[in-house]
Amino acid sequence: MEKLKFEGLSPEIIAYISALERDNEQLRIRLDHLTEILQKLQKMQFGQSSEKAKYMLGNPDQLSFFNEAEVCADESAPEPEVVKEHTRKPKRTKEELARDLPVKKTVLELPEEKRICDICESPLVPIGQELVRRELNIIPAQVFIEEIYQITYACPPCEEESDEANIIKTPAPEPVVKRGLASPSSVAYTLYQKFVNAMPLYRQEEDWKNQGLILSRATLANWIIYVCIHWFQPLYDLLTRATPATQNK
Numbered sequence: 001m002e003k004l005k006f007e008g009l010s011p012e013i014i015a016y017i018s019a020l021e022r023d024n025e026q027l028r029i030r031l032d033h034l035t036e037i038l039q040k041l042q043k044m045q046f047g048q049s050s051e052k053a054k055y056m057l058g059n060p061d062q063l064s065f066f067n068e069a070e071v072c073a074d075e076s077a078p079e080p081e082v083v084k085e086h087t088r089k090p091k092r093t094k095e096e097l098a099r100d101l102p103v104k105k106t107v108l109e110l111p112e113e114k115r116i117c118d119i120c121e122s123p124l125v126p127i128g129q130e131l132v133r134r135e136l137n138i139i140p141a142q143v144f145i146e147e148i149y150q151i152t153y154a155c156p157p158c159e160e161e162s163d164e165a166n167i168i169k170t171p172a173p174e175p176v177v178k179r180g181l182a183s184p185s186s187v188a189y190t191l192y193q194k195f196v197n198a199m200p201l202y203r204q205e206e207d208w209k210n211q212g213l214i215l216s217r218a219t220l221a222n223w224i225i226y227v228c229i230h231w232f233q234p235l236y237d238l239l240t241r242a243t244p245a246t247q248n249k
Contacts, residue, residue: 033202069194069224072201077218100212102144104137108170109151117155119166124153127165132172135183136213143211146183148172177226180219187223194224 009017107129115124129149137146150170159165176184193199199207201217208215 029202029205033200069201069221072217072221073225074218075222077216077222104144104146105149106146107149107151108132108172110153110168110170115153117158117166118168119158120155120161122155122157124155124168126151127154127167128152130169133175134181135175136181136186137183138186138189143213145181176231177223180223182223187227190220190223191227 109126110124116122117124129151132148132150135146135148137144150172153168153170155166176182176187190204193204193207194201201220204220205215205217
């Protein structure tokens with residue numbers, strides 16, 4: 001549906017239309033959720049798993065609880081966007097995100113004992129810093145953007161002697177989800193809300209929106225599936241790998 005143009009309308013009318021659009025979006029989300037529940041009920045009642053349905057009908061939400069991430073996942077879903085009340089842009093940059101949420105700057109520095117040139121053993125001096133990435137972090141009742149910077153070091157004596165500086169950068173930790181805003185804390189919070197507090201992703205989507213962040217169910221589902229494949233599965237395989245000692249028991 002083509003977006004209406006608000007040119008020439010009064011601020012009151014624009015605010016009213018925006019409120020109707022938000023209400024319509026809430027109804028669409030609710031309709032999608034109820035449709036999903038209905039489809040699950042029909043499949044369980046008339047499909048091969050009809051015997052299981054009579055045990056599940058008392059709690060329809062439970063039908064899509066465990067496979068909700070797989071149902072909602074969408075690799076093409078955009079990363080979160082932050083919007084102000086009554087305004088919504090199709091896409092916003094990460095720099096715009098930083099204007100809406102408090103920003104904590106984390107600078108990764110080399111330990112003092114390692115600030116030694118590995119060529120001539122002269123002391124290294126910082127010559128600049130580079131933004132590695134931005135991560136969305138959450139502390140209960142606190143949501144903020146963390147900017148992670150690398151410090152770049154150079155060796156002046158090497159540069160004076162060879163006209164080529166020895167450049168060393170602070171190692172940066174690997175992101176929990178590549179090319180996204182997810183941080184360990186925000187992913188852990190999503191998993192905790194879903195699997196401990198039994199909060200479906202559509203409700204988490206609303207919870208993030210109340211914090212000022214447009215974070216879709218598809219993005220949350222992508223986070224869950226990504227960490228399960230790239231972080232939990234290798235750990236699970238390692239823990240369940242049979243050793244000669246266990247095989248003999």
